[in-house]
Amino acid sequence: MSSHPYAAELSLALAAVHNASILTKSVLRSLKNHVSAETKADSSPVTIADFAAQALLISSIHAVYPSDQFLGEESADALRSNDTLADRVWDLVLRAKALHASRSQNGLSQHENANAGAQTLKFPASKEEMFDLIDLGGKGEQTSEGRVWVMDPVDGTATFMQGQQYAVCLCLLVDGQQTVGVIGCPNLAFDVEGPLGQSRLHEDLVDEAGYGVVLSAVKGQGTYVRGMTKDGWGEARKVELSTLPEKKLEELNFVESTLGKTSLSQEEHKAVCEQLGAQWPGTVIWAQQVKHVALALGSTDVMVRIPKTVDRFTCVWDHAGGHILYTEAGGLIKDFNGGDIDFAQGRHIAGERNYGMVAALPSVFEKVERAVKDVLARRL
Incomplete structure (x- = not known):
């Protein structure tokens, strides 16, 4: 053994x-x-x-x-x-x-x-x-x-x-x-x-x-x-995602849900992507865990999840497992406050504890995170 x-x-x-x-x-x-x-x-x-x-x-x-x-x-x-x-x-x-x-x-x-x-x-x-x-x-x-x-x-x-x-x-x-x-x-x-x-x-x-x-x-x-x-x-x-060649910001491939069939703010997802000079949508996948798999396999580069309201939650089974696949492969996933995703909340990952998600490789993470914050600032 x-x-x-x-x-x-x-x-x-x-x-x-x-x-x-x-x-x-x-x-x-x-x-x-x-x-x-x-x-x-x-x-x-x-x-x-x-x-x-x-x-x-x-x-x-x-x-x-x-x-x-x-x-x-x-x-x-x-x-x-x-x-x-x-x-x-x-x-x-x-x-x-x-x-x-x-x-x-x-x-x-x-x-x-x-x-x-x-x-x-x-x-x-x-x-x-x-x-x-x-x-x-x-x-x-x-x-x-x-x-x-x-x-x-x-x-x-x-x-x-x-x-x-x-x-x-x-x-x-x-x-x-x-x-x-x-x-x-x-x-x-x-x-x-x-x-x-x-x-x-x-x-x-x-x-x-x-x-x-x-x-x-x-x-x-x-x-x-x-x-x-x-x-x-x-x-x-x-x-090992660290073996991939580093991409320019405009080359980043964002993974997105089926257009119009999500409660997330896809218009703001598009704004983040365009602020970085990339094409939106990139890869369109419906299942959330398949998005994590796509990230882990290097088939896509960035995922953002911008809820329309802070009280929105996501289900723990939509992320547990796929999240560790990506992070162990070399990726980063944080909420909009820079915090780790908390899987100890029960059936839901709540917005009050983890508002939003950003997933990207370390080489571009801060730039994607900044673009998200800039887009969110326009709400005010």
Whole structure:
């Protein structure tokens, strides 16, 4: 077993995210990239893949670390009140379990490329246990104390439904600090062995035949990317953004949400970009965690998040995991006051504590930060 801190947690997280990634990709392929959704109380969409993936993630981790806590985007409330929906999710879990059993019998395992400390994946034993496991995350509230696994089983549900980019996200917080982050991008066609920063990530850069990539980071140990296959993952490549050539300000590629479909102030995002002489929008990506991945892979250079009001919050599962991928690769992420993002606030990262975000490489960070402050000053 590796002597690196959190080696066992990383190995298990890689296996769990891989398992959930294969499940979500199977849903896309079986439904030919036309996935229907339920509507949650906040009007956002959720699919059978969201529920099933969260059940798989929590089941495997809870079996190994029963005292750890969880916080996830989904709860089982909709499943408990809708037998048809619950049956569809349970069928997905059973299919994932059968596939895992088949691989094990044939001598194949998600752990074949992992650390020796990898644990055997666990699955819910009943539909009711599946509900309870999902609710361990969905009913989770605190992130400030102890070990808490934060997850977004499908970040970017809207683009997932269209067969575009999405992410399966998992992050271990220890006393509110990101410690292990693993994010699977099953649809991302990225050349793991190619030069960093050479390919622009976009919604339709889809790995049609394969299973995309998985990125991981452990605090103080760097960021790595691996190609995913149906049965495992390839060799890890360390991502070091410091090796990229320094860009002029006008060459910076900003990553932006789908135009007009965000509650952030895109007009001010545009103003920041134009003040630096760069073209806006640069790379347009819907899923927040895929934006973090794009930054970590050097496929884009800058992210700004300017809320329209100070009381706006963002969800912790939209950033935990992706944030550590970028910072361990060499990037910086701060709020508008120069503070670190606080992941100990529970389900939300609140504007009162962390107003806005700036993400960029150290070589240009201060210039981007100044441009943001100049734009915000025009509000007065």
